[in-house]
Amino acid sequence: xxxxxxxxxxxxxxxxxxxxxxxxxxxxxxxxxxxxxxxxxxxxxxxxxxxxxxxxxxxxxxxxxxxxxxxxxxxxxxxxxxxxxxxxxxxxxxxxxxxxxxxxxxxxxxxxxxxxxxxxxxxxxxxxxxxxxxxxxxxxxxxxxxxxxxxxxxxxxxxxxxxxxxxxxxxxxxxxxxxxxxxxxxxxxxxxxxxxxxxxxxxxxxxxxxxxxxxxxxxxxxxxxxxxxxxxxxxxxxxxxxxxxxx
Numbered sequence: 001x002x003x004x005x006x007x008x009x010x011x012x013x014x015x016x017x018x019x020x021x022x023x024x025x026x027x028x029x030x031x032x033x034x035x036x037x038x039x040x041x042x043x044x045x046x047x048x049x050x051x052x053x054x055x056x057x058x059x060x061x062x063x064x065x066x067x068x069x070x071x072x073x074x075x076x077x078x079x080x081x082x083x084x085x086x087x088x089x090x091x092x093x094x095x096x097x098x099x100x101x102x103x104x105x106x107x108x109x110x111x112x113x114x115x116x117x118x119x120x121x122x123x124x125x126x127x128x129x130x131x132x133x134x135x136x137x138x139x140x141x142x143x144x145x146x147x148x149x150x151x152x153x154x155x156x157x158x159x160x161x162x163x164x165x166x167x168x169x170x171x172x173x174x175x176x177x178x179x180x181x182x183x184x185x186x187x188x189x190x191x192x193x194x195x196x197x198x199x200x201x202x203x204x205x206x207x208x209x210x211x212x213x214x215x216x217x218x219x220x221x222x223x224x225x226x227x228x229x230x231x232x233x234x235x236x237x238x239x240x241x242x243x244x245x246x247x
Contacts, residue, residue: 004191005160007132008089008108010049012162012191017225018049020091020134020193020233025055025069029078036082051089051109052082053233059095060115062203072099080106091134097125104129114138114166114198117149127156134193136164139203143181147188163188164233165224166195173202177220182227194224195233 002014010018021039026032036052043050056075058068069075075092083090089108094100095116103110110126114136117123126133133153137146146163153161163185167175177199185192199220202211221232 004162005132007051008083010051010089012132012230014191014230016049016230018051018231019043020051020053020231022053025058025067026075026078027067027069029081032078033082033086036086036088040086040088051091052086053091053111054079055092057095060113072102076103076106083108094122094126097121100125100129104131107131109134112136112149114164117141117146120152123149123152124156127153127158130158132160132162133158134162134164136166136195137181137185139167139169139175141168143178143184144187146185150188150190162191162193162231164193164195165199165229167199167201169203175199175201175203177223179223179227182224182229186228191230192228193231193233194221194227194229196221196224197234 004012004014006012012018023032023035032054039052040050056069056079057071061068070078079090079092082088083106090106091109091111092103092107093111093113094103095113100110109132110129111134112123112126115138117135117138118141135146135149137143150161165177165181165185167177170176182192182194196217200213200216202213217234221234224232
């Protein structure tokens with residue numbers, strides 16, 4: 001068994017399945033903490049290593065009216081308390097280079113959103129913190145091209161990287177997953193996560209906000225593991241043609 005790196009006390013290996021899960025965005029501290037505690041209880045009972053995910057800000061919403069979360073100054077302390085009190089690694093995404101250093105003071109792992117996975121300055125700022133990174137493959141990027149993002153963060157001295165498959169644009173307002181992408185992404189030498197909820201998202205397809213088709217989530221998760229993904233990622237997801245809260 002190969003161990004890639006540690007995220008707090010969770011070993012990221014080529015054989016041990018782990019789960020990244022939580023609400024897309026922090027809504028309030030009580031609910032966020034309750035979700036983290038329940039998810040830890042369930043995964044502990046099942047023996048599944050668990051990383052909690054919630055965004056302090058979603059700067060890539062379709063509509064100006066969509067909820068974005070409490071922001072960095074209010075959101076990071078919430079995640080810090082969850083990490084300390086509940087005892088789980090925490091993950092959130094950043095959208096601008098200046099956020100990297102502040103986020104690294106709290107987060108166990110920094111996530112680069114799919115839309116921003118080609119942004120060199122963002123990747124370098126995140127890499128220089130020394131924190132493990134989760135880089136989500138852009139909806140517009142080929143599986144082979146995500147290796148270029150790995151090269152960028154490697155040039156800044158950070159080799160603790162995982163990659164996430166979350167679907168590719170298939171015409172307007174739709175995504176499709178080519179499961180050949182997972183072994184191709186693994187050729188980068190990084191572990192690969194299958195984002196089972198975002199891959200069924202319908203971008204901007206529900207009246208100016210994103211919808212989704214959650215009935216296919218179990219299929220996406222299982223197929224991703226069969227294709228060679230080391231982990232699955234899951235967030236709160238909408239009913240068909242209803243506004244999405246996935247991040």
